Amino acid sequence: MSSLEIKTSTNIYHVYVDVKLRHKLPSFLEKEYSNVLIITDSHVEKLFLDDVIHSFGTTTKVSYAVVPAGESSKSIENYFNLMTSAIENGLDRHSLIVALGGGMVGDLAGFVAATYMRGIDYVQVPTTILAHDSSVGGKVAINHPEGKNLIGNFYPPQAVVYDVETLNSLPEKEVRSGYAEIVKHGLISDEAFFNQVMEQNILSTFNPQILKKHLIKGISVKANIVETDEKEGNIRKYLNLGHTLGHALEAELGYGKITHGEAVALGMLFALQVSEKVYGVTLPYDTLYNWLSKNNYPLHLSRVDKYVLLNRMKKDKKSRDLKVQMVLLKAIGQSTIEQLDDEQLIQFLENFFRELVKG
Numbered sequence: 442m443s444s445l446e447i448k449t450s451t452n453i454y455h456v457y458v459d460v461k462l463r464h465k466l467p468s469f470l471e472k473e474y475s476n477v478l479i480i481t482d483s484h485v486e487k488l489f490l491d492d493v494i495h496s497f498g499t500t501t502k503v504s505y506a507v508v509p510a511g512e513s514s515k516s517i518e519n520y521f522n523l524m525t526s527a528i529e530n531g532l533d534r535h536s537l538i539v540a541l542g543g544g545m546v547g548d549l550a551g552f553v554a555a556t557y558m559r560g561i562d563y564v565q566v567p568t569t570i571l572a573h574d575s576s577v578g579g580k581v582a583i584n585h586p587e588g589k590n591l592i593g594n595f596y597p598p599q600a601v602v603y604d605v606e607t608l609n610s611l612p613e614k615e616v617r618s619g620y621a622e623i624v625k626h627g628l629i630s631d632e633a634f635f636n637q638v639m640e641q642n643i644l645s646t647f648n649p650q651i652l653k654k655h656l657i658k659g660i661s662v663k664a665n666i667v668e669t670d671e672k673e674g675n676i677r678k679y680l681n682l683g684h685t686l687g688h689a690l691e692a693e694l695g696y697g698k699i700t701h702g703e704a705v706a707l708g709m710l711f712a713l714q715v716s717e718k719v720y721g722v723t724l725p726y727d728t729l730y731n732w733l734s735k736n737n738y739p740l741h742l743s744r745v746d747k748y749v750l751l752n753r754m755k756k757d758k759k760s761r762d763l764k765v766q767m768v769l770l771k772a773i774g775q776s777t778i779e780q781l782d783d784e785q786l787i788q789f790l791e792n793f794f795r796e797l798v799k800g
């Protein structure tokens with residue numbers, strides 16, 4: 442089993458990665474809990490909920506709450522309903538919340554844990570490729586109709602227990618979504634890693650061993666950053682590569698109409714193109730474009746108004762005084778933050794979408 446330690450200035454926890462871990466969840470926790478609430482979604486409920494319930498045996502009171510699968514469940518209404526479940530199931534400050542699912546469940550359940558009785562323990566049990574990223578680092582949040590993750594906190598879990606067997610039955614669009622974050626970890630850290638991913642057709646040659654290697658590498662890239670800058674004061678912003686446009690697209694097209702990773706993939710292409718123009722460097726735009734195309738990422742969107750997108754991008758959490766700050770690259774592994782003015786961005790967006798349409 443692989444175990445990575447995440448050590449920040451305030452906290453230490455472990456990320457465990459292997460198969461069948463969902464069957465022995467309590468063995469990865471440092472405390473015993475007498476009352477546990479599992480939060481999951483309607484898709485994962487059918488696949489893995491029973492395994493996790495049984496892992497706690499008969500001496501722990503285990504209840505569960507299920508939200509509809511999909512990003513639109515990261516809402517204030519579901520947050521409030523989950524609070525009600527926690528109260529009705531008698532959770533107290535010594536209880537545990539289990540976030541069983543992908544990024545949506547992890548963010549939502551983590552935010553419930555962060556705020557219930559001013560904060561109780563929770564454990565991340567990711568079941569998607571994407572969640573190799575979102576389950577590590579303690580970002581928890583719900584969405585506001587005006588923008589993604591606008592309501593949230595930094596609240597690290599007790600542990601991340603990643604049973605990679607749960608990834609075997611992921612639908613194609615979930616594989617695409619998750620791999621976008623692996624590509625991001627390559628672009629911000631390591632050319633060899635990026636190239637390894639680009640050599641693979643993730644949809645037709647899906648290989649659990651290679652995937653596990655990529656996940657562990659991705660998690661360690663993230664762990665190194667989070668350990669230095671847990672609260673996103675500086676270098677953690679690099680983990681947001683592709684997210685400024687990505688989040689704007691998700692909010693504009695409608696949560697769930699495009700997956701998070703697919704939107705981030707477009708955002709990374711945009712960031713590469715902008716970086717080439719701003720810094721006069723050559724980056725692997727074509728390589729990434731061809732890889733995305735080969736793996737059926739949605740590259741041709743129905744018309745999106747660039748002024749509307751710009752307004753959404755300004756609501757990004759990295760913005761300052763309503764000026765967009767984007768993560769750009771001077772080279773693979775050399776990220777920067779650049780403030781861009783509105784006119785410049787409109788030009789870049791115009792150009793980007795025009796070239797995408799051409800293919």
Ligand SMILES: O=C(O)C(=O)C[C@@H](O)[C@H](O)[C@H](O)COP(=O)(O)O
Nearest residue numbers: 574578580589590677680681684758
């Ligand atoms: O952990 C981080 O930091 C990231 O930016 C990772 C992102 O991939 C992730 O989607 C994150 O939740 C986005 O955070 P946000 O602050 O832009 O909402």
